[in-house]
Amino acid sequence: MSLYTGIIEKYRDRLPVTADTPVISLNEGNTPLIELRNLPRLIKKKVRIFGKFEGLNPTGSFKDRGMTMAVTKAVEAGAKAIICASTGNTSAAAAAYAARAGIACFVLIPEGKIALGKLSQAMMHGSVVIQIRGNFDDGMRLVQELAKTTPVNIVNSINPYRLQGQKTIAFEIIEALGDAPDYHALPVGNAGNISAHWTGYSEAVCESTRACGFCSGKCSYHKSKMATQRPIMLGYQASGAAPILRGRPVENPETVATAIRIGNPVSWQLAVAAQQESGGWFDECTDQEILHVQKLLAQTEGIFCEPASAISLAGVLKDLELGKIGEGSTIVCTLTGHGLKDPDTAIAQSTKPVTVDAEHGAIERVIREYLPEG
Numbered sequence: 001m002s003l004y005t006g007i008i009e010k011y012r013d014r015l016p017v018t019a020d021t022p023v024i025s026l027n028e029g030n031t032p033l034i035e036l037r038n039l040p041r042l043i044k045k046k047v048r049i050f051g052k053f054e055g056l057n058p059t060g061s062f063k064d065r066g067m068t069m070a071v072t073k074a075v076e077a078g079a080k081a082i083i084c085a086s087t088g089n090t091s092a093a094a095a096a097y098a099a100r101a102g103i104a105c106f107v108l109i110p111e112g113k114i115a116l117g118k119l120s121q122a123m124m125h126g127s128v129v130i131q132i133r134g135n136f137d138d139g140m141r142l143v144q145e146l147a148k149t150t151p152v153n154i155v156n157s158i159n160p161y162r163l164q165g166q167k168t169i170a171f172e173i174i175e176a177l178g179d180a181p182d183y184h185a186l187p188v189g190n191a192g193n194i195s196a197h198w199t200g201y202s203e204a205v206c207e208s209t210r211a212c213g214f215c216s217g218k219c220s221y222h223k224s225k226m227a228t229q230r231p232i233m234l235g236y237q238a239s240g241a242a243p244i245l246r247g248r249p250v251e252n253p254e255t256v257a258t259a260i261r262i263g264n265p266v267s268w269q270l271a272v273a274a275q276q277e278s279g280g281w282f283d284e285c286t287d288q289e290i291l292h293v294q295k296l297l298a299q300t301e302g303i304f305c306e307p308a309s310a311i312s313l314a315g316v317l318k319d320l321e322l323g324k325i326g327e328g329s330t331i332v333c334t335l336t337g338h339g340l341k342d343p344d345t346a347i348a349q350s351t352k353p354v355t356v357d358a359e360h361g362a363i364e365r366v367i368r369e370y371l372p373e374g
């Protein structure tokens, strides 16, 4: 029997763990890479677009890849408590992995600005949820101060183990496609994930015998490189929360995509390095564009991602239209989180249910009204 038991076991040669490290896992990773078959036809472009559906991780977002590493290393170091600032998904993941590890978890969230599903997760897993009258950036600053005065271990993406875990997404994509794609698009909030993707892709093309510093060149990947190329990285920010596009922090970030409602990203420099080294670019999408593509993806491909995730595809569709991405390209979009996380936003933009009497004729009239023609 060979059960899949999560990213640390699968990629232990490429991660900073030893045989004695107590692995805290919920079997995260191994998410499907789904080819979008209807959209290229709809937009009349000869391209292959894939969605890496990270919404199918144990707590419904890619944060689980980072959290398994961060909590594993915290436990290894003897930590009894972790803390994070969160727009929602980090708190959900931290709460779940802390529960699994049997340690305490404190989460700081912006009052009233987190999606309902994410809040329910943090509460249900038994973390101490602290709502602050401030935004994510305030929470991020406070968490760093609190880690100096209390015995809590930060599990935000300034914790380098988070990015180590998250880099494994690149390995999975290469394994699925047989090589790296030409383009890789993703949302940029605190900017850790784009940096982690780039680290993963970079290690995958490395043949050096002492590349990553963790395995001393002994791992199988270093003997045979996994990929022949690295993708061009495309990072998209919401127009109301686009500090990298503006070239300065945004004081009061606003967007319906609450997961990327961040005005001063912690990994700003790393993200710019990934963009520059890959020859990629940053761009922005409006809330209207984000919601339109979230719905388009749900209704043409059957994939329900959260608003922040949809920006990766929204940006790609725009750049295909503009000719910035050429025909013949293979493109991967990271669909970072599940649409069920944010039911309010989904319901607000969908057709309301039709209410009729529990009667054959009434329902048949509705069916005839909505049947496709012909």
Ligand SMILES: *Cc1c(COP(=O)(O)O)cnc(C)c1O
Pocket: 061, 062, 063, 089, 090, 157, 187, 188, 189, 190, 191, 192, 193, 194, 259, 260, 306, 308, 309, 336, 337, 338
């Ligand atoms: C955290 C998150 C992001 C942003 O990732 P960063 O690493 O902060 O840039 C995007 N989408 C979802 C669903 C997230 O949870």
